[in-house]
Amino acid sequence: MKGKIEKKIAALFSRRYCVLTGSGTAAIYCILKGLELSEGAQVLYPINTCETAVNAAIFAGLNPVFSDVDIESFNLSDQKIIQLTQEMNIPVVMGTHLFGQLMDFQNIEKKLAENKVILIEDAAQAYGGEINSKKAGQIGLASIISFGPGKLLDCSGGGAILTDTEKLHQKVLRISQSLHDNPQIKSETRQRMMKEMFVIGKQSLPLKAFLEKRKEILRSHSAGYLLQINEVEMQEIDEKISRFSVISSQRETFGQSFRNAIEAIEGITIPNLQGKNILWRFSFLVQKEKRDYISEILSDNGFRVSKLFEPMIKTFNLKESEFPNAVEIGKRIINIHFEKSWDSAEVVSKLLKETLYEATH
Numbered sequence: 001m002k003g004k005i006e007k008k009i010a011a012l013f014s015r016r017y018c019v020l021t022g023s024g025t026a027a028i029y030c031i032l033k034g035l036e037l038s039e040g041a042q043v044l045y046p047i048n049t050c051e052t053a054v055n056a057a058i059f060a061g062l063n064p065v066f067s068d069v070d071i072e073s074f075n076l077s078d079q080k081i082i083q084l085t086q087e088m089n090i091p092v093v094m095g096t097h098l099f100g101q102l103m104d105f106q107n108i109e110k111k112l113a114e115n116k117v118i119l120i121e122d123a124a125q126a127y128g129g130e131i132n133s134k135k136a137g138q139i140g141l142a143s144i145i146s147f148g149p150g151k152l153l154d155c156s157g158g159g160a161i162l163t164d165t166e167k168l169h170q171k172v173l174r175i176s177q178s179l180h181d182n183p184q185i186k187s188e189t190r191q192r193m194m195k196e197m198f199v200i201g202k203q204s205l206p207l208k209a210f211l212e213k214r215k216e217i218l219r220s221h222s223a224g225y226l227l228q229i230n231e232v233e234m235q236e237i238d239e240k241i242s243r244f245s246v247i248s249s250q251r252e253t254f255g256q257s258f259r260n261a262i263e264a265i266e267g268i269t270i271p272n273l274q275g276k277n278i279l280w281r282f283s284f285l286v287q288k289e290k291r292d293y294i295s296e297i298l299s300d301n302g303f304r305v306s307k308l309f310e311p312m313i314k315t316f317n318l319k320e321s322e323f324p325n326a327v328e329i330g331k332r333i334i335n336i337h338f339e340k341s342w343d344s345a346e347v348v349s350k351l352l353k354e355t356l357y358e359a360t361h
């Protein structure tokens with residue numbers, strides 16, 4: 001069954017190979033391990049990505065380093081990627097499409113290859129989308145997608161690695177088969193890990209010691225994160241991928257209807273989108289003083305909202321001044337989950353107009 005589903009997923013993303021894993025985090029881990037970099041090699045992430053994606057590098061013995069994002073697209077910028085990889089000699093970029101908003105890596109792929117920088121695509125929040133005739137999931141040396149709760153193909157868990165390279169495929173397959181295979185230990189291990197993380201967070205350790213401790217804790221609890229795919233997840237994934245085009249075109253239409261209804265409202269800033277986007281959540285910025293009030297009104301009216309992602313400045317003891325755009329986005333962002341019916345964009349638009357009007361009068 002596993003091989004059959006992997007073939008179907010590879011075909012969906014026009015990749016030669018697919019390897020299923022227990023999560024998107026495990027998929028990133030397998031790729032990073034499979035690259036066989038030296039211990040402590042750096043991996044560049046956007047500062048406001050999902051923290052578990054960053055933990056995957058730590059599990060693999062690598063050092064995450066961070067870039068600020070672009071204020072218009074909310075994603076990494078070409079210029080920053082090139083600048084940081086050159087200045088800091090970073091061998092791997094985790095090319096992440098945040099919020100499902102696609103980044104066009106085509107502009108920098110050649111330059112990265114010339115500089116011997118490996119591009120890995122994190123399409124966990126963006127698969128289903130397409131840019132410059134490339135699918136999200138088809139960009140870079142290898143890509144990852146996630147079937148975790150809340151993702152486009154929302155299952156109880158699971159992730160996949162996609163690549164066209166036979167050698168890397170063999171390596172990631174072997175690594176994925178060496179992961180823990182007992183899902184029952186997962187939640188218990190995670191709880192223990194969170195407790196230990198909390199304790200070191202309170203110790204005001206110097207940065208180096210803090211990172212070392214964090215690494216130690218993560219790595220000794222890898223059973224909470226790095227698992228093989230299991231039968232239940234595979235069945236759910238198989239069922240969902242058979243409806244992939246319906247689910248993604250419905251999500252695309254949702255995204256467009258939200259965009260059309262919201263983009264002209266004064267006081268709202270939406271990201272600059274490129275290509276065909278299958279948004280993860282509909283994300284937009286409001287003035288920071290109004291953000292909590294607007295979120296409250298939306299949730300009081302039955303919409304699920306979140307304020308992701310806060311840049312991981314405290315988590316990694318970094319300086320706010322180095323990440324001004326991510327800090328600003330983090331203070332102003334609202335993400336609306338797509339769960340309501342077709343007319344919800346109009347309802348949201350009406351609520352936003354009323355709330356923004358109220359807030360200024």
Ligand SMILES: Cc1ncc(COP(=O)(O)O)c(C=O)c1O
Pocket residue numbers: 023024025026049050052053096122124125146147148158159
């Ligand atoms: C951008 C990104 N990458 C990776 C992951 C990790 O995926 P998983 O939750 O399947 O481990 C997530 C999870 O939300 C994510 O948002």
